[in-house]
Amino acid sequence: MRRVQVLIVDDSAVVRQTLTEALNADPGIEVLCAVADPILAMERMKTRWPEVIVLDVEMPRMDGLTFLRKIMSERPTPVVICSTLTEAGAATTLEALAAGAVSIVTKPKLGLRRFIEDASADLASAVKAASLANVNRLRPAARPDPALGVAPKLTADAVLAPHGPRALQQTTERIVAIGTSTGGTQALEQVLTRLPRVSPGIAVVQHMPEKFTAAFASRLNSLCEIEVREAKHGDRLLPGQALIAPGGKHMMLKRSGAYYYMEVVDGPLVNRHRPSVDVLFRSVAKCAGANALGVIMTGMGDDGARGLREMREAGASTIAQDEASCVVFGMPKEAIRMGGAQRVQPLHELPRALLEFSAGKRFEG
Numbered sequence: 001m002r003r004v005q006v007l008i009v010d011d012s013a014v015v016r017q018t019l020t021e022a023l024n025a026d027p028g029i030e031v032l033c034a035v036a037d038p039i040l041a042m043e044r045m046k047t048r049w050p051e052v053i054v055l056d057v058e059m060p061r062m063d064g065l066t067f068l069r070k071i072m073s074e075r076p077t078p079v080v081i082c083s084t085l086t087e088a089g090a091a092t093t094l095e096a097l098a099a100g101a102v103s104i105v106t107k108p109k110l111g112l113r114r115f116i117e118d119a120s121a122d123l124a125s126a127v128k129a130a131s132l133a134n135v136n137r138l139r140p141a142a143r144p145d146p147a148l149g150v151a152p153k154l155t156a157d158a159v160l161a162p163h164g165p166r167a168l169q170q171t172t173e174r175i176v177a178i179g180t181s182t183g184g185t186q187a188l189e190q191v192l193t194r195l196p197r198v199s200p201g202i203a204v205v206q207h208m209p210e211k212f213t214a215a216f217a218s219r220l221n222s223l224c225e226i227e228v229r230e231a232k233h234g235d236r237l238l239p240g241q242a243l244i245a246p247g248g249k250h251m252m253l254k255r256s257g258a259y260y261y262m263e264v265v266d267g268p269l270v271n272r273h274r275p276s277v278d279v280l281f282r283s284v285a286k287c288a289g290a291n292a293l294g295v296i297m298t299g300m301g302d303d304g305a306r307g308l309r310e311m312r313e314a315g316a317s318t319i320a321q322d323e324a325s326c327v328v329f330g331m332p333k334e335a336i337r338m339g340g341a342q343r344v345q346p347l348h349e350l351p352r353a354l355l356e357f358s359a360g361k362r363f364e365g
Contacts, residue, residue, distance in 0.1 A: 001027060002028075003030040005050050005051045006031050006051070007045070008031060009041045009059070010056040016036070018113050018117075022117065022123055023054075026124040032044075038061070038062040038063075038066070050077065051078070052078045052080060052130045054079075055068065055101070057083050069099050076135040078130035078131060079102060079130070080104075080127060081101045083104055090215035093212065094219055097186070100186075102129070102133045102135075102138065106212075129300040129328060129330075132300070173239070173258065174292070175200055175203065175237055176201070176292070176294075179280060179295070179296050179303065180204075181298070182298060182328045183299070183327025184206045184207070184297055186327075187325075188297075189220060190347055191347070191350050192220055195226050198358075199240055199354065199355065201239055201241055202241070202242040203253060203284070207273050207275070207277075207299065212247055213230050213245065226241060227240060228244065230246050231243035231244060232262075233262070233264040234262070237261060243262055245280065249264050250265050250266070250275050251279070251280055253280065253287045267279075270303070271301060272301075273303050276304075277307060277331070278303055278306055282310055284311055285310040285313070289316060292311060294312070294316050294317070294319070295318075295319045295354075296308050296335045297331070298326040298328055298331070299331035299332075301331060301334075302334035305338050306338065306340075308320070317362065318341050318343070320332035320335045320344050321347055322346045
């Protein structure tokens with residue numbers, strides 16, 4: 001069995017030891033070494049280059065962000081950021097994602113060993129997903145039940161009942177729902193920064209830990225003409241605005257008369273995610289029907305694939321990002337396989353597709 005070769009870079013000896021034990025316990029992963037800072041990492045990498053790097057951000061001698069930029073400019077390699085779950089560190093961690101990191105693994109300040117032991121399956125999954133990433137697309141431009149070993153994979157039924165008849169159509173306001181995961185922070189930036197102020201309201205689920213989504217939305221808001229912010233319970237979804245689902249919460253579209261608004265709720269993990277793309281897409285199928293466009297983008301797994309099919313069955317227009325432009329062609333691939341996607345388009349064509357839909361164009365198929 002082929003094992004993914006990993007290098008751990010973290011200034012905490014406890015983190016290095018615990019991560020090494022947790023990852024080596026997976027038969028599909030081999031930790032080559034664990035070092036205290038990027039200077040030592042570069043020395044080790046002269047003789048053996050890892051397939052995935054697990055990297056802390058705040059370290060002595062050279063910070064993780066500088067090291068990441070150096071790696072991505074010289075020899076692009078999948079990097080998983082291992083960051084403390086704090087608001088203060090969120091902005092720096094998001095800079096790392098923008099610089100080419102694949103994903104975030106969060107670690108608490110206290111109870112670290114127990115946390116990593118409990119979350120070992122999630123850590124291993126993050127490393128394996130990173131090993132499959134198309135890192136050339138990344139150049140700068142909740143825990144499982146210990147009793148089960150792996151969290152039960154719930155569907156959107158756990159949060160929202162399947163839709164019935166097609167949504168009523170007494171409104172002409174069109175909305176867009178986007179779901180994405182691995183590689184999605186960069187992909188969303190490329191799409192949203194190309195939209196003018198006159199754009200449809202957009203609801204976004206990006207798989208991301210809590211406390212990071214607010215900083216992510218704030219960063220996008222500083223780059224975009226449209227307003228981008230983390231959604232709050234009861235927010236109206238308005239034209240010229242994108243609402244990002246908060247990490248650790250599910251987000252659903254609701255309707256009151258001709259108006260759409262967001263419901264932000266607790267609930268179980270769906271497809272092992274909270275927020276879940278399937279939950280958002282199902283709610284859009286129920287409340288917006290043909291007034292909606294669903295877009296599923298780069299990401300590992302199948303979250304959103306069933307929901308996109310439900311949107312299409314409810315009369316919505318649907319798009320899946322194509323393989324060549326994805327960092328990980330998992331979620332779009334499953335949506336295509338299940339028949340949820342009317343179109344398959346590269347990333348650079350998605351902004352135009354959103355505007356065509358907003359202008360009243362219907363997708364064929």
